[in-house]
Amino acid sequence: MKNFTSELSVGAYLKAGANKTVRTLSQLKDLYSNREEVNRILENEDPVLYEVFEMPPSPKETDLLVNITVLHAGVVGEEPFMTKGHFHQDPDTGEVVIGLKGSGILLLQNRKGEIQEFPVEEGKVSYAAGGWGHRVINTGKEDLHFLAISGANMIHDYETAVKLNFKSLPVENKERISANE
Ligand code: PAN
Ligand code: ZN
Numbered sequence: 001m002k003n004f005t006s007e008l009s010v011g012a013y014l015k016a017g018a019n020k021t022v023r024t025l026s027q028l029k030d031l032y033s034n035r036e037e038v039n040r041i042l043e044n045e046d047p048v049l050y051e052v053f054e055m056p057p058s059p060k061e062t063d064l065l066v067n068i069t070v071l072h073a074g075v076v077g078e079e080p081f082m083t084k085g086h087f088h089q090d091p092d093t094g095e096v097v098i099g100l101k102g103s104g105i106l107l108l109q110n111r112k113g114e115i116q117e118f119p120v121e122e123g124k125v126s127y128a129a130g131g132w133g134h135r136v137i138n139t140g141k142e143d144l145h146f147l148a149i150s151g152a153n154m155i156h157d158y159e160t161a162v163k164l165n166f167k168s169l170p171v172e173n174k175e176r177i178s179a180n181e
Contacts, residue, residue, distance in 0.1 A: 001057050001064065001152075008100055008147065010053055013068050018053040025049055025076070028084055031168065034077030041076065048072060049081045063152035071104065071136055071144040078169070080104075085135030085166045087111075089155040092130045095148055099124045102144035108132040109166055120146050133161045137169070 006016040014020065026046045029038045041047065054067035074081045085107075088095070097106050099121040108116040110132050118126040120136055128134040138144040 001055050001066070004055065008068070010051075010068060010070060010145070013053050013055075016055070018055050018068070021052045021054070022048055023050050023052070023084070030162075031082065031084065032076040032079050033168065034079070037077040047074065049074075050083060057152040065150050065152050065154065066147070068100070068145060068147050069136065071102075071138045071146075073102070073138050073141050073143060080138050080169075082137040082168060083135050084158055085133060085161045087133040087157040087160045088130060088150065089157045090130065090153065093151045093154040094130045094132075095128045095134065095150040095154075097126045097128065097134075097136070098147040098149075100145040100147060102138065102142045103140035104136055104138045104144040104146075107135045107137060107167055109135075109161075109164065111160070111164065113164070115167060120144060133164065133166055135161070135166060135168075 004016045006012045024046045025038065026042055028049060032038050050069055050071040052067055052069050054065065057063045057065050069083065071083060072081055097120060101122055104120040106118045106120050106126050106128065108128055120126070136144065136146060
Protein backbone atom coordinates (compact mmCIF):
# COMPACT_ATOMS: atom_id res chain seq x y z
CA MET A 1 0.00 0.00 0.00
CA LYS A 2 1.15 3.56 -0.71
CA ASN A 3 1.53 6.18 2.00
CA PHE A 4 -1.69 8.01 2.74
CA THR A 5 -3.37 10.27 5.24
CA SER A 6 -7.12 10.73 5.43
CA GLU A 7 -9.88 11.86 7.69
CA LEU A 8 -11.81 8.92 9.01
CA SER A 9 -14.75 9.45 6.71
CA VAL A 10 -15.90 7.57 3.64
CA GLY A 11 -15.68 10.62 1.35
CA ALA A 12 -12.12 11.39 2.39
CA TYR A 13 -11.18 7.74 2.18
CA LEU A 14 -12.45 7.49 -1.40
CA LYS A 15 -10.46 10.61 -2.33
CA ALA A 16 -7.36 9.02 -0.83
CA GLY A 17 -7.76 6.08 -3.24
CA ALA A 18 -10.06 3.52 -1.61
CA ASN A 19 -11.99 0.98 -3.70
CA LYS A 20 -15.64 0.38 -2.93
CA THR A 21 -17.44 -2.99 -2.74
CA VAL A 22 -21.22 -3.12 -2.33
CA ARG A 23 -23.13 -5.97 -0.68
CA THR A 24 -26.87 -6.24 -1.32
CA LEU A 25 -29.58 -8.43 0.18
CA SER A 26 -29.88 -10.60 -2.94
CA GLN A 27 -26.18 -11.49 -2.61
CA LEU A 28 -26.52 -12.34 1.09
CA LYS A 29 -30.07 -13.60 1.42
CA ASP A 30 -28.99 -16.94 2.92
CA LEU A 31 -27.70 -15.13 6.01
CA TYR A 32 -31.22 -14.41 7.18
CA SER A 33 -33.44 -17.04 8.71
CA ASN A 34 -36.78 -15.49 7.73
CA ARG A 35 -36.94 -16.52 4.04
CA GLU A 36 -40.46 -15.18 3.53
CA GLU A 37 -39.37 -11.75 4.69
CA VAL A 38 -36.29 -11.88 2.42
CA ASN A 39 -38.50 -12.65 -0.57
CA ARG A 40 -41.03 -9.99 0.41
CA ILE A 41 -38.31 -7.32 0.53
CA LEU A 42 -36.72 -8.48 -2.72
CA GLU A 43 -40.03 -8.22 -4.57
CA ASN A 44 -39.83 -4.43 -4.14
CA GLU A 45 -36.12 -3.65 -3.98
CA ASP A 46 -32.65 -5.08 -3.42
CA PRO A 47 -31.37 -2.99 -0.50
CA VAL A 48 -27.68 -2.31 -0.02
CA LEU A 49 -26.76 -3.86 3.34
CA TYR A 50 -23.19 -2.58 3.53
CA GLU A 51 -20.29 -1.10 1.63
CA VAL A 52 -16.60 -1.76 2.15
CA PHE A 53 -14.02 0.93 1.27
CA GLU A 54 -10.60 -0.65 1.04
CA MET A 55 -7.20 0.85 0.32
CA PRO A 56 -5.62 -1.35 -2.35
CA PRO A 57 -2.90 -3.37 -0.60
CA SER A 58 0.31 -4.32 -2.37
CA PRO A 59 0.62 -8.04 -3.14
CA LYS A 60 3.32 -8.28 -0.46
CA GLU A 61 2.31 -10.58 2.34
CA THR A 62 3.62 -8.22 4.98
CA ASP A 63 1.35 -5.34 3.91
CA LEU A 64 -1.81 -4.36 5.79
CA LEU A 65 -5.48 -4.31 4.80
CA VAL A 66 -7.10 -1.11 6.05
CA ASN A 67 -10.75 -0.61 5.28
CA ILE A 68 -13.88 1.21 6.39
CA THR A 69 -17.21 -0.64 6.38
CA VAL A 70 -20.53 1.22 6.34
CA LEU A 71 -23.19 -1.17 7.59
CA HIS A 72 -26.63 0.30 7.05
CA ALA A 73 -29.43 0.25 9.60
CA GLY A 74 -32.35 -2.08 8.99
CA VAL A 75 -33.81 -5.48 9.73
CA VAL A 76 -34.85 -8.60 7.87
CA GLY A 77 -37.56 -9.97 10.12
CA GLU A 78 -35.99 -10.03 13.61
CA GLU A 79 -32.39 -9.95 12.40
CA PRO A 80 -30.60 -6.63 11.99
CA PHE A 81 -28.41 -6.02 8.93
CA MET A 82 -25.09 -7.76 9.44
CA THR A 83 -21.86 -8.44 7.58
CA LYS A 84 -21.44 -11.82 5.95
CA GLY A 85 -18.98 -12.95 8.61
CA HIS A 86 -15.81 -14.93 8.07
CA PHE A 87 -12.76 -16.58 9.54
CA HIS A 88 -9.26 -15.79 8.36
CA GLN A 89 -7.82 -18.85 6.70
CA ASP A 90 -4.51 -18.46 8.50
CA PRO A 91 -5.46 -18.81 12.18
CA ASP A 92 -2.57 -16.53 13.16
CA THR A 93 -4.09 -13.51 11.40
CA GLY A 94 -6.09 -11.30 13.75
CA GLU A 95 -7.92 -8.04 13.13
CA VAL A 96 -8.38 -4.68 14.82
CA VAL A 97 -11.89 -3.16 14.67
CA ILE A 98 -12.34 0.51 15.53
CA GLY A 99 -15.84 1.99 15.81
CA LEU A 100 -16.30 5.36 14.07
CA LYS A 101 -20.03 6.12 14.11
CA GLY A 102 -23.31 4.40 15.00
CA SER A 103 -23.62 1.41 17.31
CA GLY A 104 -23.40 -2.31 16.87
CA ILE A 105 -21.86 -5.56 18.00
CA LEU A 106 -18.71 -7.37 16.94
CA LEU A 107 -19.67 -10.99 17.27
CA LEU A 108 -16.75 -13.40 17.64
CA GLN A 109 -17.12 -17.16 17.40
CA ASN A 110 -14.36 -19.76 17.34
CA ARG A 111 -14.33 -23.28 15.94
CA LYS A 112 -15.23 -24.70 19.37
CA GLY A 113 -18.45 -22.64 19.28
CA GLU A 114 -17.33 -20.21 21.99
CA ILE A 115 -18.81 -16.76 21.55
CA GLN A 116 -17.79 -13.26 22.57
CA GLU A 117 -19.46 -9.96 21.83
CA PHE A 118 -17.87 -6.52 21.87
CA PRO A 119 -19.42 -3.10 21.25
CA VAL A 120 -18.66 -1.30 17.98
CA GLU A 121 -19.11 2.45 18.44
CA GLU A 122 -17.10 5.66 18.37
CA GLY A 123 -14.16 5.50 20.77
CA LYS A 124 -14.12 1.67 21.08
CA VAL A 125 -11.38 -0.53 19.69
CA SER A 126 -11.59 -4.34 19.69
CA TYR A 127 -9.24 -7.09 18.65
CA ALA A 128 -10.39 -10.33 17.03
CA ALA A 129 -7.59 -12.82 17.57
CA GLY A 130 -6.66 -15.34 14.88
CA GLY A 131 -8.99 -18.34 14.93
CA TRP A 132 -12.04 -16.25 15.83
CA GLY A 133 -14.63 -15.77 13.09
CA HIS A 134 -16.10 -12.30 13.11
CA ARG A 135 -19.30 -10.58 12.03
CA VAL A 136 -20.58 -7.08 12.77
CA ILE A 137 -24.28 -6.50 13.46
CA ASN A 138 -25.84 -3.04 13.31
CA THR A 139 -28.05 -2.93 16.39
CA GLY A 140 -28.65 0.83 16.14
CA LYS A 141 -30.97 3.07 14.14
CA GLU A 142 -28.29 4.76 12.02
CA ASP A 143 -25.49 3.61 9.73
CA LEU A 144 -22.62 1.92 11.55
CA HIS A 145 -19.12 2.89 10.37
CA PHE A 146 -16.04 0.98 11.46
CA LEU A 147 -12.40 0.69 10.49
CA ALA A 148 -10.84 -2.77 10.21
CA ILE A 149 -7.10 -3.48 10.00
CA SER A 150 -5.58 -6.89 9.35
CA GLY A 151 -2.64 -8.51 7.59
CA ALA A 152 -2.77 -8.50 3.77
CA ASN A 153 -1.71 -12.16 3.65
CA MET A 154 -5.13 -13.01 5.05
CA ILE A 155 -7.61 -15.02 2.98
CA HIS A 156 -11.28 -14.62 3.91
CA ASP A 157 -12.82 -17.98 4.77
CA TYR A 158 -16.59 -17.56 4.48
CA GLU A 159 -17.38 -21.28 4.22
CA THR A 160 -16.34 -22.14 7.77
CA ALA A 161 -18.66 -19.43 9.11
CA VAL A 162 -21.57 -20.99 7.19
CA LYS A 163 -20.67 -24.53 8.32
CA LEU A 164 -20.49 -23.47 11.95
CA ASN A 165 -23.87 -21.78 11.71
CA PHE A 166 -22.45 -18.43 12.70
CA LYS A 167 -24.77 -16.54 15.02
CA SER A 168 -26.86 -13.72 13.60
CA LEU A 169 -28.17 -11.99 16.73
CA PRO A 170 -26.63 -10.61 19.89
CA VAL A 171 -27.17 -13.14 22.71
CA GLU A 172 -29.66 -11.08 24.70
CA ASN A 173 -31.91 -10.57 21.63
CA LYS A 174 -31.84 -14.23 20.78
CA GLU A 175 -32.84 -15.11 24.34
CA ARG A 176 -35.59 -12.53 24.27
CA ILE A 177 -36.95 -13.86 20.99
CA SER A 178 -36.96 -17.50 22.04
CA ALA A 179 -38.50 -16.55 25.40
CA ASN A 180 -41.38 -14.90 23.54
CA GLU A 181 -41.99 -17.73 21.10
C1 PAN B 1 -13.77 -6.58 7.46
C2 PAN B 1 -14.88 -7.20 6.61
C3 PAN B 1 -15.93 -6.22 6.20
C4 PAN B 1 -17.08 -6.94 5.46
O1 PAN B 1 -13.11 -5.59 6.78
O2 PAN B 1 -14.32 -7.80 5.47
O3 PAN B 1 -16.44 -5.59 7.32
O4 PAN B 1 -17.45 -8.13 6.10
P1 PAN B 1 -17.44 -9.52 5.31
O5 PAN B 1 -16.07 -9.67 4.71
O6 PAN B 1 -17.71 -10.56 6.33
O7 PAN B 1 -18.47 -9.42 4.24
C5 PAN B 1 -12.85 -7.73 7.83
O8 PAN B 1 -13.18 -8.48 8.70
N1 PAN B 1 -11.80 -7.92 7.09
O9 PAN B 1 -11.01 -9.00 7.33
ZN1 ZN C 1 -11.70 -10.28 8.84
